[in-house]
Amino acid sequence: MLDTIPNNVNLSENPKLQRALQHWLPNFLEWWKEMGPEGFQDERIYLRTAIGVGQGGWANFDYVKMPEYRWGIFLANPRPATTIGFGDHMGEKLWDQVPGEHRKELRRLIVTQGDTEPASVEQQRLLGHSAPSLVDLRNLFQVNVEEARHLWAMVYLLHSYFGADGRDEAEDMLERRSGHADRPRILDAFNKPIKDWLDLYCFTMFTDRDGKFQLASLAEGSFDPLARSTRFMLMEEAFHLSVGDTGIARVVRRTAELMKEGTEPAKVGAIPLEIIQKYINEWATASYDLFGGEDSSNAAAYFSTGVKGRFEESEEGKYPDHLALDAAYTAPVLENGKWSKREIPLRRAMNACLLDSYIEDCSKGLKRWNGILEEHGIGERLRLPSTHCNRAVGLYADHRFDVEGEPLDEAAWQRAKDKWFPTQADYDLVKRSMVPVLEPGKVANWLAPPRGVGGKPVDFQYVQFH
Numbered sequence: 001m002l003d004t005i006p007n008n009v010n011l012s013e014n015p016k017l018q019r020a021l022q023h024w025l026p027n028f029l030e031w032w033k034e035m036g037p038e039g040f041q042d043e044r045i046y047l048r049t050a051i052g053v054g055q056g057g058w059a060n061f062d063y064v065k066m067p068e069y070r071w072g073i074f075l076a077n078p079r080p081a082t083t084i085g086f087g088d089h090m091g092e093k094l095w096d097q098v099p100g101e102h103r104k105e106l107r108r109l110i111v112t113q114g115d116t117e118p119a120s121v122e123q124q125r126l127l128g129h130s131a132p133s134l135v136d137l138r139n140l141f142q143v144n145v146e147e148a149r150h151l152w153a154m155v156y157l158l159h160s161y162f163g164a165d166g167r168d169e170a171e172d173m174l175e176r177r178s179g180h181a182d183r184p185r186i187l188d189a190f191n192k193p194i195k196d197w198l199d200l201y202c203f204t205m206f207t208d209r210d211g212k213f214q215l216a217s218l219a220e221g222s223f224d225p226l227a228r229s230t231r232f233m234l235m236e237e238a239f240h241l242s243v244g245d246t247g248i249a250r251v252v253r254r255t256a257e258l259m260k261e262g263t264e265p266a267k268v269g270a271i272p273l274e275i276i277q278k279y280i281n282e283w284a285t286a287s288y289d290l291f292g293g294e295d296s297s298n299a300a301a302y303f304s305t306g307v308k309g310r311f312e313e314s315e316e317g318k319y320p321d322h323l324a325l326d327a328a329y330t331a332p333v334l335e336n337g338k339w340s341k342r343e344i345p346l347r348r349a350m351n352a353c354l355l356d357s358y359i360e361d362c363s364k365g366l367k368r369w370n371g372i373l374e375e376h377g378i379g380e381r382l383r384l385p386s387t388h389c390n391r392a393v394g395l396y397a398d399h400r401f402d403v404e405g406e407p408l409d410e411a412a413w414q415r416a417k418d419k420w421f422p423t424q425a426d427y428d429l430v431k432r433s434m435v436p437v438l439e440p441g442k443v444a445n446w447l448a449p450p451r452g453v454g455g456k457p458v459d460f461q462y463v464q465f466h
């Protein structure tokens with residue numbers, strides 16, 4: 001089984017890694033069968049498989065049954081720089097082994113990263129039954145197999161660089177379960193249910209986008225095998241983000257079309273703009289928490305050590321100062337009911353810096369969706385909720401804020417929150433739209449058609465049912 005694993009890490013000449021994988025692989029496959037997409041394990045899906053790191057030729061499209069997917073292990077090509085680009089070890093050679101004194105931090109980062117990947121597969125496992133088109137069904141499975149490959153990428157690192165504890169951590173990744181009362185996934189957003197396809201589009205837009213920024217910050221780091229693994233993962237991540245971004249755009253387009261012709265979207269099984277906004281609020285704010293606290297000693301330690309940089313830290317001219325020792329980050333904080341400014345030493349504010357980069361990226365999506373509303377002559381606009389609102393982590397977690405970021409008391413929040421966040425009635429309404437449409441070229445009534453993928457037309461038979 002091991003000799004069919006696509007890789008560029010010399011697996012065939014690495015008996016230690018082979019032994020570790022020989023043990024882990026059957027457990028992984030068990031997990032996939034139990035927790036992977038329900039009901040579609042025997043179908044042949046037109047999927048992309050990563051096969052190398054070459055420019056333009058890194059992936060291959062073909063029909064494959066998901067349990068037979070060839071999950072691979074890849075490191076992106078070496079970076080131009082051979083030295084660490086920021087923090088206390090700036091200018092020293094990149095690490096190709098784990099220094100003993102940084103082992104704990106690195107292990108924790110890799111485990112946290114790895115844990116999110118199978119978690120997302122678990123969260124999405126029932127969605128195949130209500131796919132709005134065959135392209136969407138195929139895209140869901142593409143995302144699922146690639147998230148599973150991202151788990152492989154982290155397990156490879158644990159097996160290769162962390163000895164016995166690494167092997168234990170790799171097993172634990174298959175033991176935790178999204179939303180489980182006793183052994184949940186590590187980060188909160190990965191324990192939330194993804195109940196319907198609007199959830200999925202919001203998740204891939206906002207939560208996968210946290211993935212993009214976390215992976216990109218690790219891709220700047222001093223531990224070269226981790227940096228090169230995450231760099232390769234980012235190539236797959238781009239597709240996941242496009243599923244979310246274009247998915248929401250399609251929902252907005254359909255809703256806008258109906259509004260333009262004077263039809264109430266809910267009357268014909270489509271989704272009112274207010275509900276789209278509520279879903280955006282829900283998943284955006286849950287994803288803000290994934291950045292951790294704005295003022296974080298962990299973040300400072302990661303930056304000092306050189307394991308996690310800022311977004312595009314190595315981009316020429318983007319950050320004049322890679323030491324971040326004397327600078328500060330100013331954050332507004334609410335103290336005794338009044339706004340004041342807190343100066344956070346920059347290294348401690350790296351989570352806030354990364355969140356800022358993320359917000360900038362999300363805003364581009366909002367702009368595109370609002371362009372669709374404008375195109376249809378609709379006056380309403382979709383908005384990104386404030387980073388203060390609905391937080392469970394960080395500087396704003398102890399107080400209530402509205403979606404614009406203004407403080408309000410508990411009673412006012414309780415009165416207003418159903419205006420901003422989905423209610424059971426909203427979920428029920430969306431659920432009524434979730435009828436499967438599996439005929440090639442057809443699409444459900446609540447969103448605009450998708451585009452073809454993998455060089456195939458939109459009415460291609462992306463899934464062959466047995």
Ligand code: BYC
Pocket residue numbers: 109110112113116117120147186187188189207208209210211212214215289290291292293294295296297298299351393394
């Ligand atoms: N939920 O110092 P703080 C992806 C804990 S997504 C629960 O403020 P730190 C994907 C924290 O552990 C990308 N607990 O934060 C997307 C700490 O605990 P201790 C995933 C949380 O540590 C879609 C305490 O609170 N990758 O790939 O600087 C589909 C104080 O934390 C949360 C990564 O996240 C939370 N949200 O930052 C598939 C990269 N936030 O020390 C895949 C690796 C914080 O008090 N992880 N806590 O026991 C990291 O870089 C950091 O761990 C975090 C947190 C950014 C997550």
Ligand code: FE
Pocket residue numbers: 117146147150211
């Ligand atoms: Fe991933």
Ligand code: FE
Pocket residue numbers: 147208211237240
């Ligand atoms: Fe992803």
